[in-house]
Amino acid sequence: xxxxxxxxxxxxxxxxxxxxxxxxxxxxxxxxxxxxxxxxxxxxxxxxxxxxxxxxxxxxxxxxxxxxxxxxxxxxxxxxxxxxxxxxxxxxxxxxxxxxxxxxxxxxxxxxxxxxxxxxxxxxxxxxxxxxxxxxxxxxxxxxxxxxxxxxxxxxxxxxxxxxxxxxxxxxxxxxxxxxxxxxxxxxxxxxxxx
Amino acid sequence: xxxxxxxxxxxxxxxxxxxxxxxxxxxxxxxxxxxxxxxxxxxxxxxxxxxxxxxxxxxxxxxxxxxxxxxxxxxxxxxxxxxxxxxxxxxxxxxxxxxxxxxxxxxxxxxxxxxxxxxxxxxxxxxxxxxxxxxxxxxxxxxxxxxxxxxxxxxxxxxxxxxxxxxxxxxxxxxxxxxxxxxxxxxxxxxxxxxxxxxxxxxxxxxxxxxxxxxxxxxxxxxxxxxxxxxxxxxxxxxxxxxxxxxxxxxxxxxxxxxxxxxxxxxxxxxxxxxx
Numbered sequence: 001x002x003x004x005x006x007x008x009x010x011x012x013x014x015x016x017x018x019x020x021x022x023x024x025x026x027x028x029x030x031x032x033x034x035x036x037x038x039x040x041x042x043x044x045x046x047x048x049x050x051x052x053x054x055x056x057x058x059x060x061x062x063x064x065x066x067x068x069x070x071x072x073x074x075x076x077x078x079x080x081x082x083x084x085x086x087x088x089x090x091x092x093x094x095x096x097x098x099x100x101x102x103x104x105x106x107x108x109x110x111x112x113x114x115x116x117x118x119x120x121x122x123x124x125x126x127x128x129x130x131x132x133x134x135x136x137x138x139x140x141x142x143x144x145x146x147x148x149x150x151x152x153x154x155x156x157x158x159x160x161x162x163x164x165x166x167x168x169x170x171x172x173x174x175x176x177x178x179x180x181x182x183x184x185x186x187x188x189x190x191x192x193x194x195x
Numbered sequence: 196x197x198x199x200x201x202x203x204x205x206x207x208x209x210x211x212x213x214x215x216x217x218x219x220x221x222x223x224x225x226x227x228x229x230x231x232x233x234x235x236x237x238x239x240x241x242x243x244x245x246x247x248x249x250x251x252x253x254x255x256x257x258x259x260x261x262x263x264x265x266x267x268x269x270x271x272x273x274x275x276x277x278x279x280x281x282x283x284x285x286x287x288x289x290x291x292x293x294x295x296x297x298x299x300x301x302x303x304x305x306x307x308x309x310x311x312x313x314x315x316x317x318x319x320x321x322x323x324x325x326x327x328x329x330x331x332x333x334x335x336x337x338x339x340x341x342x343x344x345x346x347x348x349x350x351x352x353x354x355x356x357x358x359x360x361x362x363x364x365x366x367x368x369x370x371x372x373x374x375x376x377x378x379x380x381x382x383x384x385x386x387x388x389x390x391x392x393x394x395x396x397x398x399x400x401x402x403x404x405x406x407x408x409x410x411x412x413x414x415x416x417x418x419x420x421x422x423x424x425x426x427x428x429x430x431x432x433x434x435x436x437x438x439x440x441x442x443x444x445x446x447x448x449x450x451x452x453x454x455x456x457x458x459x460x461x462x463x464x465x466x467x468x469x470x471x
Contacts, residue, residue: 091420095417116221118217118221118224119225120225120228122250123250125252127339128338128339129337129339130335130336130339130340131337131338137234139233143221161234191439194439194441195231
């Protein structure tokens, strides 16, 4: 049921992006109104990622459900995407494949894990890369709290700078080729903040 | 300070409606995160007066786009105020100059006078060593890309110690008559063969760096720190660094500011590129 609702939501978003297509493709740069439409689409994917991370991290989530959610979360990303993680005590970045990052999150040794998200997102401009794909970065902030049964707890706030790729794609609808803009997530830089 | 308070108050007013479900501690943190300059993109937009207090973009044609009042409000909060490296008078002069109504100055990510300095860790011949990579943006294909413009790497620098004194070793000026048999003495078992090169010879560390990467002697490990250098505004240099610390004066902020005169621009660039 959940998956069906999600598919419906994506269908609506794709339809929404279809409307955005025609003006965008007519010119080289993304015009402000279309940029807002693309931002909404990208933000929707980032929100899905946030939700999936909360579920994967939650100790109440069954193993099989967590695996399914990891699959869904991985689908949001472009191939070879990585998470680059650093902390206040370790400024060097450690690099993980997206799946590996999720698996490590699931395996954290706490009895209770709460992941909340600040109501902050910052969306950069879109820059065109050499192959014509647009690239941007969305910044969000996560609050993590892990507690063990023996009363030990750990809290941190992490900044997540998430790459978004915006690419023009084509699909066939009723024999007609329709162009639309698709958003995929890419590398994510995870930094612990002192805030 | 008053501007910081006004900006914080404005942010507070804006966001009383959001953050529901968050603890008081988180709400407090959230206000600070809103004030933080979260991306280089946000630094550029705030510098140029191209976004509102919530981070929503103003576009060319919007009433507030690059508004003088907005810029005067934002610019003072774009400086690092905690380490004390920037004189308040110099900062005021800078703000006055970039917001001058007759000739306002704006920043652009693609400006050739802006570059990044990346401090990275490599293993060189099995030993962990840091290097500075100087990155610049270049136009390529349908868009842009970041490329490595130069590198500063201590093992290379130590390798080249060119003696330019009158006492330096040389190949005598009649070597040609001997079929340059003097080369054997010059190059065999010689630690610094660069003394037999022209006066103007400068080693190209980037080529060496690429060679060592290709040869497998140098392996990338991780990035430690990033900062940006701006020479985009005439007669000024400023450095942009990321400050990850408690409070409102955080994120990407101007960490160094200098008025440049005469040939100081080139001197400063040489200094940054470790060419002195």
